[in-house]
Amino acid sequence: MQEFDFIVVGAGSAGCILADRLTEDGRHRVLLLEAGAADRSMWLRMPLGFAKLYQHPRYNWRYHTTAQPELADQRVYTPRGKVLGGSGAINALVYVRGQRADFDDWVAQGNPGWSYDDVLPWFKRLESHPLGDTDWHSGSGKIRITRDAVHPICDAFFAACAALGHCANADFNGAQLGGYGVYDVNTRNGRRDSSGTAYLRPALRRANLVVHTQALVERVLFDAQRGAVGVEVLVRGQRHRFGARREVVLSAGAVATPQLLQLSGVGDAALLQRHQIPVLQHAPAVGRNLQDHLCTSFFLRANRSTMNDQIRHPWQQARALLAYWFRRRGLLATTVKAGGFLSTAGPGGLPDVQLYFNPLSYQLPDNGGAPRLTPYSGYTIFFSPCRPSSRGSVQISSANVHEAPRIDPAYLSTGQDRQAAIAGARLVRSLLATRALAQVTAAAMQPVPAGDDDASLLQFVRAHSGSVYHLCGSCAMGSDARLAVLNNQLQVHGVSRLRVVDASVFPNITSGNINAPTMMVAEKAAALLLLHRP
CATH class of the missing domain: 3.50.50.60 (FAD/NAD(P)-binding domain)
Incomplete structure:
Protein backbone atom coordinates (compact mmCIF):
# COMPACT_ATOMS: atom_id res chain seq x y z
CA MET A 1 0.00 0.00 0.00
CA ILE A 143 -6.65 34.87 -4.23
CA ARG A 144 -6.93 38.03 -6.30
CA ILE A 145 -9.94 40.15 -5.38
CA THR A 146 -11.36 42.68 -7.82
CA ARG A 147 -14.16 45.21 -7.74
CA ASP A 148 -15.17 46.32 -11.21
CA ALA A 149 -17.65 48.80 -12.64
CA VAL A 150 -21.26 47.65 -12.91
CA HIS A 151 -23.88 48.03 -15.61
CA PRO A 152 -25.55 51.50 -15.57
CA ILE A 153 -28.98 50.05 -14.67
CA CYS A 154 -27.49 49.04 -11.30
CA ASP A 155 -27.60 52.73 -10.39
CA ALA A 156 -31.39 52.45 -10.25
CA PHE A 157 -31.06 49.69 -7.64
CA PHE A 158 -28.63 51.78 -5.60
CA ALA A 159 -31.00 54.76 -5.78
CA ALA A 160 -33.90 52.58 -4.66
CA CYS A 161 -31.95 51.43 -1.60
CA ALA A 162 -31.05 55.04 -0.78
CA ALA A 163 -34.67 56.11 -1.19
CA LEU A 164 -35.61 53.69 1.58
CA GLY A 165 -32.94 55.22 3.82
CA HIS A 166 -30.22 52.58 3.51
CA CYS A 167 -26.56 53.56 3.27
CA ALA A 168 -23.97 52.74 0.67
CA ASN A 169 -21.14 50.40 1.66
CA ALA A 170 -17.87 50.64 -0.25
CA ASP A 171 -16.49 47.44 1.30
CA PHE A 172 -18.67 44.53 2.43
CA ASN A 173 -15.50 42.85 3.74
CA GLY A 174 -14.41 45.85 5.77
CA ALA A 175 -15.53 47.36 9.04
CA GLN A 176 -19.20 46.44 8.57
CA LEU A 177 -21.36 44.30 6.32
CA GLY A 178 -24.52 46.40 6.10
CA GLY A 179 -25.46 48.59 3.17
CA TYR A 180 -25.68 48.43 -0.62
CA GLY A 181 -22.92 48.52 -3.19
CA VAL A 182 -20.65 46.48 -5.44
CA TYR A 183 -19.53 43.01 -4.45
CA ASP A 184 -15.92 41.88 -4.37
CA VAL A 185 -15.30 38.98 -6.75
CA ASN A 186 -12.33 36.60 -6.96
CA THR A 187 -11.05 37.19 -10.49
CA ARG A 188 -7.63 37.97 -11.91
CA ASN A 189 -7.17 39.67 -15.28
CA GLY A 190 -10.64 38.65 -16.40
CA ARG A 191 -10.31 35.02 -15.29
CA ARG A 192 -11.70 33.06 -12.36
CA ASP A 193 -9.22 32.96 -9.49
CA LEU A 294 -33.01 29.99 0.44
CA CYS A 295 -33.16 32.43 -2.46
CA THR A 296 -36.35 34.09 -3.76
CA SER A 297 -36.34 35.60 -7.25
CA PHE A 298 -38.12 38.57 -8.83
CA PHE A 299 -37.76 38.75 -12.63
CA LEU A 300 -38.51 42.11 -14.22
CA ARG A 301 -38.68 43.37 -17.80
CA ALA A 302 -36.76 46.61 -18.29
CA ASN A 303 -37.65 49.55 -20.49
CA ARG A 304 -34.02 50.24 -21.29
CA SER A 305 -30.89 48.34 -22.24
CA THR A 306 -29.51 45.66 -19.94
CA MET A 307 -26.85 43.00 -20.41
CA ASN A 308 -29.30 40.96 -22.49
CA ASP A 309 -28.74 43.41 -25.34
CA GLN A 310 -25.00 42.73 -25.28
CA ILE A 311 -25.40 39.07 -26.13
CA ARG A 312 -28.92 38.56 -27.53
CA HIS A 313 -28.01 37.68 -31.11
CA PRO A 314 -25.41 35.22 -32.44
CA TRP A 315 -23.21 37.99 -33.84
CA GLN A 316 -23.24 39.70 -30.43
CA GLN A 317 -22.31 36.42 -28.78
CA ALA A 318 -19.40 36.00 -31.19
CA ARG A 319 -18.30 39.57 -30.52
CA ALA A 320 -18.40 38.97 -26.75
CA LEU A 321 -16.41 35.77 -27.15
CA LEU A 322 -13.74 37.52 -29.23
CA ALA A 323 -13.53 40.38 -26.72
CA TYR A 324 -12.94 37.88 -23.96
CA TRP A 325 -10.58 35.65 -25.91
CA PHE A 326 -8.22 38.43 -26.99
CA ARG A 327 -8.58 41.04 -24.23
CA ARG A 328 -10.19 39.24 -21.26
CA ARG A 329 -12.87 41.92 -21.24
CA GLY A 330 -16.56 42.35 -21.85
CA LEU A 331 -19.63 40.48 -20.74
CA LEU A 332 -17.96 37.09 -20.34
CA ALA A 333 -15.42 38.56 -17.90
CA THR A 334 -18.20 39.64 -15.54
CA THR A 335 -20.50 38.08 -12.97
CA VAL A 336 -23.12 39.24 -10.43
CA LYS A 337 -21.62 42.32 -8.78
CA ALA A 338 -24.33 44.59 -7.33
CA GLY A 339 -26.32 43.96 -4.18
CA GLY A 340 -26.11 44.45 -0.47
CA PHE A 341 -26.99 43.45 3.06
CA LEU A 342 -29.99 45.33 4.42
CA SER A 343 -32.11 45.21 7.53
CA THR A 344 -35.76 44.32 7.06
CA ALA A 345 -36.41 46.27 10.28
CA GLY A 346 -35.33 49.46 8.52
CA PRO A 347 -32.17 51.53 8.08
CA GLY A 348 -29.64 51.12 10.87
CA GLY A 349 -30.81 47.67 11.91
CA LEU A 350 -28.70 44.52 11.91
CA PRO A 351 -28.33 43.24 8.32
CA ASP A 352 -30.59 40.20 8.01
CA VAL A 353 -31.16 39.83 4.27
CA GLN A 354 -28.76 39.67 1.33
CA LEU A 355 -29.77 41.15 -2.02
CA TYR A 356 -28.40 40.46 -5.48
CA PHE A 357 -29.19 42.78 -8.37
CA ASN A 358 -28.45 41.17 -11.72
CA PRO A 359 -28.70 43.42 -14.84
CA LEU A 360 -29.67 40.35 -16.85
CA SER A 361 -32.83 38.31 -17.32
CA TYR A 362 -33.05 34.63 -18.11
CA GLN A 363 -35.21 31.55 -17.74
CA LEU A 364 -34.39 28.23 -16.08
CA PRO A 365 -35.68 25.38 -18.27
CA ASP A 366 -38.08 23.02 -16.51
CA ASN A 367 -36.25 20.03 -17.96
CA GLY A 368 -32.77 21.09 -16.88
CA GLY A 369 -29.98 22.58 -18.92
CA ALA A 370 -28.22 25.92 -18.79
CA PRO A 371 -30.15 29.14 -18.12
CA ARG A 372 -31.52 30.74 -21.30
CA LEU A 373 -31.42 34.48 -21.89
CA THR A 374 -34.76 36.14 -22.48
CA PRO A 375 -35.18 37.78 -25.91
CA TYR A 376 -35.70 41.20 -24.33
CA SER A 377 -34.02 43.41 -21.77
CA GLY A 378 -34.59 42.63 -18.15
CA TYR A 379 -33.13 42.49 -14.69
CA THR A 380 -33.45 40.23 -11.66
CA ILE A 381 -33.55 40.85 -7.91
CA PHE A 382 -32.89 37.96 -5.55
CA PHE A 383 -32.99 37.98 -1.78
CA SER A 384 -31.80 35.51 0.86
CA PRO A 385 -32.34 35.79 4.62
CA CYS A 386 -28.85 35.82 6.13
CA ARG A 387 -29.17 33.45 9.08
CA PRO A 388 -31.87 30.79 8.60
CA PRO A 405 -27.35 10.67 -0.50
CA ARG A 406 -30.65 12.12 0.69
CA ILE A 407 -30.22 15.89 0.95
CA ASP A 408 -32.92 17.56 3.03
CA PRO A 409 -32.27 21.23 3.90
CA ALA A 410 -35.74 21.48 5.51
CA TYR A 411 -36.30 24.93 4.00
CA LEU A 412 -38.75 27.20 5.87
CA SER A 413 -39.34 24.55 8.52
CA THR A 414 -39.33 27.12 11.33
CA GLY A 415 -41.69 30.00 11.97
CA GLN A 416 -38.68 32.28 12.29
CA ASP A 417 -37.59 31.45 8.74
CA ARG A 418 -41.06 31.93 7.33
CA GLN A 419 -41.26 35.36 8.93
CA ALA A 420 -37.79 36.23 7.61
CA ALA A 421 -38.88 35.24 4.10
CA ILE A 422 -42.01 37.36 4.36
CA ALA A 423 -39.97 40.34 5.54
CA GLY A 424 -37.47 39.90 2.68
CA ALA A 425 -40.24 39.75 0.07
CA ARG A 426 -41.83 42.86 1.54
CA LEU A 427 -38.47 44.66 1.34
CA VAL A 428 -38.07 43.82 -2.36
CA ARG A 429 -41.62 45.00 -3.05
CA SER A 430 -40.74 48.28 -1.37
CA LEU A 431 -37.63 48.62 -3.53
CA LEU A 432 -39.60 47.94 -6.72
CA ALA A 433 -42.15 50.56 -5.68
CA THR A 434 -39.53 53.33 -5.48
CA ARG A 435 -39.42 55.86 -8.28
CA ALA A 436 -35.86 54.81 -9.13
CA LEU A 437 -36.78 51.22 -10.06
CA ALA A 438 -40.27 52.04 -11.36
CA GLN A 439 -38.64 54.28 -13.96
CA VAL A 440 -36.59 51.43 -15.44
CA THR A 441 -39.28 48.71 -15.21
CA ALA A 442 -41.70 47.85 -18.01
CA ALA A 443 -43.42 44.87 -16.41
CA ALA A 444 -42.96 41.83 -14.23
CA MET A 445 -41.85 38.73 -16.14
CA GLN A 446 -43.62 36.42 -13.71
CA PRO A 447 -46.48 36.87 -11.23
CA VAL A 448 -45.59 39.18 -8.35
CA PRO A 449 -47.01 38.84 -4.84
CA ALA A 450 -50.76 39.30 -4.95
CA GLY A 451 -50.63 41.65 -2.00
CA ASP A 452 -48.52 42.92 0.85
CA ASP A 453 -50.16 40.74 3.48
CA ASP A 454 -48.14 37.93 5.07
CA ALA A 455 -50.11 35.12 3.41
CA SER A 456 -49.62 36.52 -0.12
CA LEU A 457 -45.92 37.13 0.40
CA LEU A 458 -45.31 33.67 1.86
CA GLN A 459 -47.21 32.07 -1.02
CA PHE A 460 -44.97 33.94 -3.47
CA VAL A 461 -41.81 32.82 -1.65
CA ARG A 462 -42.94 29.20 -1.71
CA ALA A 463 -43.57 29.35 -5.46
CA HIS A 464 -40.46 31.28 -6.53
CA SER A 465 -37.61 30.12 -4.31
CA GLY A 466 -34.69 27.74 -4.57
CA SER A 467 -31.22 27.19 -3.24
CA VAL A 468 -28.52 29.80 -3.56
CA TYR A 469 -26.10 26.85 -3.21
CA HIS A 470 -24.56 27.58 0.19
Missing part, protein backbone atom coordinates in the same frame (compact mmCIF):
# COMPACT_ATOMS: atom_id res chain seq x y z
CA GLN A 2 1.45 3.36 -1.07
CA GLU A 3 1.80 5.72 1.89
CA PHE A 4 1.70 9.50 2.33
CA ASP A 5 1.95 11.79 5.32
CA PHE A 6 -1.46 13.32 4.67
CA ILE A 7 -4.35 12.21 2.49
CA VAL A 8 -6.80 14.97 1.52
CA VAL A 9 -10.12 13.76 0.14
CA GLY A 10 -11.67 16.37 -2.15
CA ALA A 11 -9.94 19.04 -4.26
CA GLY A 12 -12.52 21.74 -3.67
CA SER A 13 -12.21 25.23 -2.24
CA ALA A 14 -10.68 23.87 0.97
CA GLY A 15 -8.80 20.82 -0.31
CA CYS A 16 -6.79 22.77 -2.88
CA ILE A 17 -5.55 25.13 -0.18
CA LEU A 18 -4.60 22.24 2.10
CA ALA A 19 -2.67 20.53 -0.71
CA ASP A 20 -0.67 23.69 -1.27
CA ARG A 21 0.00 24.65 2.35
CA LEU A 22 0.86 21.11 3.52
CA THR A 23 3.47 20.66 0.76
CA GLU A 24 5.06 24.08 0.53
CA ASP A 25 7.91 23.41 2.99
CA GLY A 26 8.78 20.13 1.23
CA ARG A 27 8.72 18.05 4.43
CA HIS A 28 5.43 16.22 3.92
CA ARG A 29 4.20 13.97 1.16
CA VAL A 30 0.53 14.62 0.36
CA LEU A 31 -2.05 12.75 -1.71
CA LEU A 32 -5.00 14.80 -3.01
CA LEU A 33 -7.97 12.78 -4.29
CA GLU A 34 -10.70 14.33 -6.45
CA ALA A 35 -13.73 12.36 -7.61
CA GLY A 36 -14.30 14.76 -10.50
CA ALA A 37 -12.37 15.75 -13.58
CA ALA A 38 -9.36 17.93 -14.31
CA ASP A 39 -10.16 21.62 -14.83
CA ARG A 40 -9.42 21.99 -18.54
CA SER A 41 -12.59 23.59 -19.91
CA MET A 42 -12.49 27.25 -20.94
CA TRP A 43 -15.84 27.71 -19.17
CA LEU A 44 -14.06 27.07 -15.87
CA ARG A 45 -11.78 30.05 -16.52
CA MET A 46 -14.42 32.46 -17.78
CA PRO A 47 -16.31 34.30 -14.98
CA LEU A 48 -19.68 34.18 -16.76
CA GLY A 49 -18.96 30.55 -17.64
CA PHE A 50 -20.78 29.51 -14.47
CA ALA A 51 -24.01 29.71 -16.50
CA LYS A 52 -22.67 26.97 -18.80
CA LEU A 53 -21.59 24.89 -15.80
CA TYR A 54 -24.94 25.13 -14.03
CA GLN A 55 -26.06 21.74 -15.36
CA HIS A 56 -22.81 20.42 -16.88
CA PRO A 57 -22.67 16.65 -16.23
CA ARG A 58 -18.87 16.45 -16.43
CA TYR A 59 -18.18 19.16 -13.88
CA ASN A 60 -21.30 19.14 -11.71
CA TRP A 61 -22.84 16.47 -9.46
CA ARG A 62 -26.30 17.93 -10.22
CA TYR A 63 -27.94 16.83 -6.97
CA HIS A 64 -31.55 17.45 -5.96
CA THR A 65 -32.98 17.70 -2.48
CA THR A 66 -35.76 15.56 -1.14
CA ALA A 67 -39.26 16.99 -1.68
CA GLN A 68 -39.57 20.14 0.42
CA PRO A 69 -42.99 20.40 2.11
CA GLU A 70 -42.77 24.17 2.58
CA LEU A 71 -41.91 24.70 -1.10
CA ALA A 72 -44.88 22.82 -2.60
CA ASP A 73 -42.89 19.55 -2.48
CA GLN A 74 -40.30 20.91 -4.90
CA ARG A 75 -37.10 18.87 -5.22
CA VAL A 76 -34.67 21.76 -5.25
CA TYR A 77 -31.78 21.62 -7.68
CA THR A 78 -28.45 21.57 -5.84
CA PRO A 79 -25.34 21.86 -8.02
CA ARG A 80 -22.00 20.80 -6.54
CA GLY A 81 -18.60 21.04 -8.23
CA LYS A 82 -17.21 17.78 -9.65
CA VAL A 83 -13.82 19.07 -10.79
CA LEU A 84 -10.49 20.33 -9.46
CA GLY A 85 -11.50 23.46 -7.55
CA GLY A 86 -14.84 21.98 -6.49
CA SER A 87 -17.84 24.26 -6.18
CA GLY A 88 -15.43 27.21 -6.13
CA ALA A 89 -14.69 26.37 -9.78
CA ILE A 90 -18.32 26.69 -10.89
CA ASN A 91 -19.81 29.35 -8.59
CA ALA A 92 -20.72 32.99 -9.35
CA LEU A 93 -17.51 34.29 -7.69
CA VAL A 94 -19.05 36.66 -5.12
CA TYR A 95 -16.49 37.05 -2.32
CA VAL A 96 -18.09 37.79 1.07
CA ARG A 97 -16.74 36.96 4.51
CA GLY A 98 -19.89 37.41 6.58
CA GLN A 99 -20.37 39.55 9.65
CA ARG A 100 -18.65 39.56 13.00
CA ALA A 101 -21.61 38.04 14.83
CA ASP A 102 -21.53 34.95 12.59
CA PHE A 103 -18.12 33.89 13.85
CA ASP A 104 -18.64 35.04 17.41
CA ASP A 105 -21.58 32.62 17.41
CA TRP A 106 -19.17 29.84 16.42
CA VAL A 107 -17.31 30.48 19.68
CA ALA A 108 -20.57 30.57 21.64
CA GLN A 109 -21.26 27.03 20.41
CA GLY A 110 -18.11 25.67 22.03
CA ASN A 111 -15.39 26.57 19.54
CA PRO A 112 -12.73 28.81 21.09
CA GLY A 113 -10.33 30.22 18.52
CA TRP A 114 -13.01 30.91 15.87
CA SER A 115 -14.23 34.39 16.78
CA TYR A 116 -14.14 37.10 14.12
CA ASP A 117 -10.96 38.54 15.60
CA ASP A 118 -9.43 35.04 15.54
CA VAL A 119 -10.27 34.35 11.88
CA LEU A 120 -9.59 37.82 10.45
CA PRO A 121 -5.84 37.11 9.98
CA TRP A 122 -6.72 33.98 8.00
CA PHE A 123 -9.10 35.90 5.79
CA LYS A 124 -6.34 38.43 5.16
CA ARG A 125 -3.86 35.64 4.41
CA LEU A 126 -6.14 34.50 1.58
CA GLU A 127 -6.45 37.63 -0.42
CA SER A 128 -4.63 40.01 -2.68
CA HIS A 129 -7.03 42.92 -2.34
CA PRO A 130 -7.07 46.13 -4.40
CA LEU A 131 -7.04 48.18 -1.17
CA GLY A 132 -3.71 46.59 -0.23
CA ASP A 133 -2.54 46.13 3.36
CA THR A 134 -5.07 47.68 5.74
CA ASP A 135 -6.70 46.78 9.04
CA TRP A 136 -9.15 44.65 7.07
CA HIS A 137 -7.25 43.48 4.00
CA SER A 138 -3.99 42.19 2.60
CA GLY A 139 -2.37 42.89 -0.75
CA SER A 140 -0.15 39.80 -0.79
CA GLY A 141 -2.46 36.76 -0.58
CA LYS A 142 -3.01 34.16 -3.29
CA SER A 194 -10.35 30.00 -7.39
CA SER A 195 -8.30 28.01 -4.90
CA GLY A 196 -7.84 25.50 -7.71
CA THR A 197 -6.06 28.06 -9.90
CA ALA A 198 -4.42 30.23 -7.23
CA TYR A 199 -3.25 27.50 -4.82
CA LEU A 200 -3.31 24.08 -6.44
CA ARG A 201 -2.07 24.86 -9.93
CA PRO A 202 1.33 26.27 -8.79
CA ALA A 203 1.66 23.44 -6.23
CA LEU A 204 1.31 20.75 -8.91
CA ARG A 205 4.98 21.25 -9.77
CA ARG A 206 6.05 19.87 -6.38
CA ALA A 207 7.37 16.32 -6.22
CA ASN A 208 5.83 15.80 -2.76
CA LEU A 209 2.25 16.36 -4.01
CA VAL A 210 0.38 13.61 -5.86
CA VAL A 211 -3.06 14.37 -7.32
CA HIS A 212 -5.52 11.83 -8.68
CA THR A 213 -8.67 12.93 -10.50
CA GLN A 214 -11.66 10.64 -11.15
CA ALA A 215 -10.76 9.12 -7.80
CA LEU A 216 -13.89 8.29 -5.80
CA VAL A 217 -13.14 7.42 -2.19
CA GLU A 218 -15.33 4.54 -1.01
CA ARG A 219 -14.38 4.57 2.66
CA VAL A 220 -11.83 5.62 5.24
CA LEU A 221 -9.69 2.78 6.60
CA PHE A 222 -9.20 2.44 10.36
CA ASP A 223 -6.92 0.65 12.78
CA ALA A 224 -8.22 -0.16 16.26
CA GLN A 225 -5.21 1.42 17.97
CA ARG A 226 -4.25 4.24 15.61
CA GLY A 227 -7.56 5.48 14.20
CA ALA A 228 -7.76 6.55 10.54
CA VAL A 229 -4.88 5.01 8.59
CA GLY A 230 -5.86 5.47 4.94
CA VAL A 231 -8.58 5.27 2.31
CA GLU A 232 -10.01 2.82 -0.18
CA VAL A 233 -10.62 4.54 -3.50
CA LEU A 234 -11.73 3.83 -7.05
CA VAL A 235 -9.28 5.56 -9.40
CA ARG A 236 -10.78 5.48 -12.89
CA GLY A 237 -12.64 2.34 -11.91
CA GLN A 238 -9.67 0.51 -10.36
CA ARG A 239 -9.72 -0.05 -6.59
CA HIS A 240 -6.65 1.11 -4.64
CA ARG A 241 -5.68 1.54 -1.01
CA PHE A 242 -3.53 4.42 0.16
CA GLY A 243 -2.06 4.82 3.64
CA ALA A 244 -1.74 7.96 5.76
CA ARG A 245 1.17 8.12 8.20
CA ARG A 246 -0.19 11.22 9.93
CA GLU A 247 -3.83 12.10 9.15
CA VAL A 248 -6.71 11.67 6.75
CA VAL A 249 -8.51 14.95 6.00
CA LEU A 250 -12.00 14.99 4.50
CA SER A 251 -12.62 18.05 2.32
CA ALA A 252 -15.35 16.64 0.10
CA GLY A 253 -17.97 19.25 0.97
CA ALA A 254 -21.21 19.51 2.91
CA VAL A 255 -22.80 16.62 0.98
CA ALA A 256 -20.00 14.15 0.28
CA THR A 257 -18.10 14.48 3.58
CA PRO A 258 -20.97 13.26 5.83
CA GLN A 259 -21.78 10.65 3.19
CA LEU A 260 -18.22 9.31 3.33
CA LEU A 261 -18.15 9.30 7.13
CA GLN A 262 -21.38 7.31 7.21
CA LEU A 263 -20.13 4.86 4.58
CA SER A 264 -17.00 4.42 6.72
CA GLY A 265 -18.94 3.53 9.85
CA VAL A 266 -18.91 6.93 11.57
CA GLY A 267 -22.44 8.20 12.03
CA ASP A 268 -25.75 7.55 13.67
CA ALA A 269 -25.75 3.86 14.60
CA ALA A 270 -29.39 3.32 13.62
CA LEU A 271 -28.80 4.74 10.13
CA LEU A 272 -25.67 2.64 9.61
CA GLN A 273 -27.31 -0.56 10.84
CA ARG A 274 -30.27 0.06 8.53
CA HIS A 275 -27.81 -0.07 5.62
CA GLN A 276 -25.79 -2.95 7.10
CA ILE A 277 -22.66 -0.87 7.66
CA PRO A 278 -20.53 -1.91 10.67
CA VAL A 279 -20.57 0.85 13.29
CA LEU A 280 -17.07 2.10 14.09
CA GLN A 281 -18.20 5.17 16.04
CA HIS A 282 -21.73 6.14 17.00
CA ALA A 283 -21.72 9.81 15.97
CA PRO A 284 -25.35 10.96 15.81
CA ALA A 285 -24.52 14.47 14.59
CA VAL A 286 -22.90 13.34 11.31
CA GLY A 287 -25.07 14.68 8.49
CA ARG A 288 -27.28 16.75 10.77
CA ASN A 289 -27.32 20.55 11.13
CA LEU A 290 -27.41 21.03 7.33
CA GLN A 291 -28.04 24.66 6.44
CA ASP A 292 -28.50 26.67 3.25
CA HIS A 293 -29.61 30.10 2.13
CA SER A 389 -32.75 28.72 11.65
CA SER A 390 -34.00 25.66 9.72
CA ARG A 391 -31.78 22.62 10.09
CA GLY A 392 -31.79 19.68 7.70
CA SER A 393 -29.70 16.60 7.07
CA VAL A 394 -27.58 14.54 4.69
CA GLN A 395 -28.06 10.79 4.95
CA ILE A 396 -26.78 7.93 2.84
CA SER A 397 -29.40 6.25 0.67
CA SER A 398 -27.58 2.93 0.66
CA ALA A 399 -24.14 1.42 1.31
CA ASN A 400 -23.27 2.14 -2.34
CA VAL A 401 -20.99 5.17 -2.75
CA HIS A 402 -22.35 5.71 -6.28
CA GLU A 403 -25.86 6.37 -5.00
CA ALA A 404 -26.51 10.01 -4.15
CA LEU A 471 -24.89 24.14 1.79
CA CYS A 472 -22.90 23.87 5.02
CA GLY A 473 -22.94 22.69 8.63
CA SER A 474 -23.45 18.94 8.16
CA CYS A 475 -20.30 18.02 10.17
CA ALA A 476 -20.30 20.95 12.55
CA MET A 477 -17.75 21.93 15.17
CA GLY A 478 -18.82 21.91 18.81
CA SER A 479 -17.84 20.67 22.24
CA ASP A 480 -20.72 18.19 22.68
CA ALA A 481 -20.25 15.02 20.61
CA ARG A 482 -24.00 14.37 20.74
CA LEU A 483 -24.66 17.62 18.87
CA ALA A 484 -21.46 18.17 16.89
CA VAL A 485 -19.08 16.06 14.81
CA LEU A 486 -15.80 17.90 15.40
CA ASN A 487 -13.92 19.67 18.15
CA ASN A 488 -12.54 23.16 17.63
CA GLN A 489 -9.38 21.64 16.10
CA LEU A 490 -11.58 20.10 13.38
CA GLN A 491 -10.86 16.58 14.69
CA VAL A 492 -13.69 14.03 14.60
CA HIS A 493 -14.97 13.32 18.10
CA GLY A 494 -13.96 9.85 19.24
CA VAL A 495 -11.78 9.06 16.20
CA SER A 496 -8.02 9.63 15.99
CA ARG A 497 -6.11 11.00 12.99
CA LEU A 498 -9.25 12.11 11.13
CA ARG A 499 -10.26 15.71 10.46
CA VAL A 500 -12.82 17.55 8.37
CA VAL A 501 -11.96 20.78 6.55
CA ASP A 502 -14.70 22.20 4.35
CA ALA A 503 -18.02 24.07 4.65
CA SER A 504 -19.58 21.19 6.57
CA VAL A 505 -17.66 22.31 9.70
CA PHE A 506 -19.67 25.56 10.08
CA PRO A 507 -21.66 25.50 13.34
CA ASN A 508 -23.98 28.11 11.79
CA ILE A 509 -24.20 29.50 8.29
CA THR A 510 -22.48 32.82 7.69
CA SER A 511 -24.28 35.90 6.39
CA GLY A 512 -23.80 35.74 2.62
CA ASN A 513 -21.81 33.66 0.18
CA ILE A 514 -19.78 30.95 1.87
CA ASN A 515 -16.82 30.38 -0.47
CA ALA A 516 -14.61 32.93 1.29
CA PRO A 517 -15.31 31.49 4.79
CA THR A 518 -14.63 27.99 3.46
CA MET A 519 -11.23 29.03 2.15
CA MET A 520 -10.51 30.80 5.44
CA VAL A 521 -11.25 27.55 7.32
CA ALA A 522 -8.73 25.77 5.08
CA GLU A 523 -5.99 28.32 5.74
CA LYS A 524 -6.50 28.04 9.49
CA ALA A 525 -6.79 24.25 9.31
CA ALA A 526 -3.49 23.90 7.44
CA ALA A 527 -1.77 25.65 10.33
CA LEU A 528 -3.51 23.36 12.83
CA LEU A 529 -2.41 20.27 10.90
CA LEU A 530 1.20 21.36 10.77
CA LEU A 531 1.26 22.44 14.41
CA HIS A 532 -0.49 19.46 15.96
CA ARG A 533 1.18 16.45 14.40
CA PRO A 534 0.19 13.06 15.84
